[in-house]
Amino acid sequence: MLALPSELQHAVHHLYQYRKSISTKPFAARGMKLIRCQWCLLGEIFCTCQHREYINTQAHFMLVMYDDEVLKPTNSGRLIADIVPNTSAYLWSRTEPSKEMVEAINNPKYQPMLIFPAKYAEPNQAVISHVSQCKNTSDGKIPLLILLDGSWRQAIKMFRKSPYLHNLPLLSFTPETLASYELRKGSHDFQLSTAEVAALAFEAVDEPLNSQVLTAWFELFVESSLLGRNRRLKEDIIPIETYIDKYKQAIINASLD
Template identity: 85%
Template sequence: MALPPEQQHAVHRLYQYRKSISTKPFAARGKKLIRCQWCLLGEIFCTCQHRQYINTEAHFMLVMYDDEVLKPTNSGRLIADLVPNTSAYLWSRTEPNKQMIEAINDPKYQPMLIFPEQYAQEGQMVVSHPSQCDNAATGKIPLLILLDGSWRQAIKMFRKSPYLHRLPLFSFSPETLANYELRKGSHDFQLSTAEVAALALEAIDEPLNSKALSSWFNLFVESSLLGRNRRLKEDIIPIESYIQQFEQAMLNAADASVTLC
């Protein structure tokens, strides 16, 4: 499916850039599968036509580890699929992206790094809601920053990026994580970037937007597994069911947005 430029988001553009500077093709798992160049799912399971934006106050920033953006299993792109104000940058230890730093320092934003509180540096604020930040009363836009990579890579990015150490850590309570685990469907993905973003949306009082992103993630997971052709027939739920669940979640989120207006 061809996407016009106006429908291409930050992760699409970063993907194209990262691919252009690669010295050799990225050998993804299932590399023989013919993939959509935008969602990176198998062409017959492409979800691009179902993409819709949610109405949210939050902005997201993805700081992506090297070739993470090239991986078909990366779920950070799902955030950009639904959240219109999503930016994406490649992480660099020695030369942080200037636009990224400018956004973090922009006075219109209240930047928060979503990361576990046990990694907080000395004196670093830990919050569970934007209202707990020092500048909350000024009406700043929440800028939710996610380190996108494996857990080991995320820790490395955090520890070697001093500019992140002065930001509030947006951390979820054990109760929130426990409740989330109870609601999770069974799949072979670990807690992903998109799932963390869904938790963040719920934590900032946008539960229906959180549900929409979770449903979009579930569709992504099922489409990925079907593309691998490793599912037993009796385990397969028709893909249309996941599409319907996502579309209903989007309708609920849209209705709530209209009601609030």
Template identity: 65%
Template sequence: MALAPHAVHHLYQYRKSISTKPFGARGKKLIRCPLCLLGEQFCTCALRRQLQTQASFLLIMYNDEVLKPTNSGRLIADLIPDTHAYIWSRTEPEAALLALLDSPQYQPYLVFPAQYAEQGQTILNQVPMSTLAEGKRPLLIMLDGSWREAIKMFRKSPYLHSLPLLSFDPDTLATYALRKGSHDFQLGTAEVASLALGAIGEAANGKALSTWFDLFVESSLLGRNRRCREDLLPITDFTDAFELAFEQANNGKR
């Protein structure tokens, strides 16, 4: 049975509804699934699962980011049931977004590099669940856009400056980037989210999200047809890896 559309799906439909012209993504002639935005023949929606997790996520997305087929923020919402998504506004942040930050249900952490911290801002690289007040769960906040856009969102959003930063040291990022084959250590939103899950003690869930990202990347490449199929590993290698990672993550919580 297919899972219901999530917060990013709804935000995508809203953003399309207020657009004055079609979004000119690469491969615009490709017939895409309206949910995962992959080519229909490479759609991964039937594989989507929900993880058992104590984490919640808040995606603050730059204006056009939600429309991009390459956006990896939606992969977080694919797997994490309690995920919220809003379009960033410099002058009028949504009341519901601000209410989340003040909710007694959550302890918010902004996942962002320590080098950009405001004076006096708390910096952490781990969040032991035992340190949270009773009844609270971590709300992991991701600024979803290009690197330049993410910096702009942080600097021009004073309501983020008092939040503790969850940050990863350069060695961690370099090791992860090497393992993932990323370039210049500028990891995608979903990749950083997988590190954040590890930082709250949910390494298996982080692995599941990481393999879901791998499947997304490979399916995207197939849809673009920019690499010879002989150069691509069989897509079943990635689907099998995700199914195994998901099983290991959820079996560990039974």
């Protein structure tokens, strides 16, 4: 099993270990018999940890995760923490929100904004489509991009029952933006995975090359996950090395920008 250096262990790794420590029984995920890497949660023979690298970005991300979401091998929120060094992660609680999380949201060095569809905005809640529309970011504040990580139903519940989020600007993407996005979608256009939404957020902070890095990292994750489910190899399946090479090239492109 890969021994991951401490500098590459991130907030989601730590939250995963904490959530496991308070569990009363093992988490029964699909494919639970698969021997998994303890860091990326992919099958050991498809582990991607050796390939990941941190990127340079002006944005900070915050993941607010629904209960056992952090335990799911299919969770894509961890992919953000894999490549964005300034990523924090907290378990959501309706009655006892993390004090550290709330303090970060209220920290004057940040301009926090919640990435969420405009249709759910509270009365008088600002809705923006680009980070520059928050005047405080032009004053040198760091964009803090907050993502509610769970199923769509869980995300709606988290938003509605978290009053501390209702005064934040909503960073919301237009139907045209969503329709042009080429990765997998849910049953509705706005139901993207957490990592896919974060890739769109990079576009909203004018970092398209970082968006491409996260997109390539997500694609590698999807293919590695499918291979770990014993998907039969066929002649028309693109070799996993192709996805690794695409990700590495995206990293090079972003570093040269």
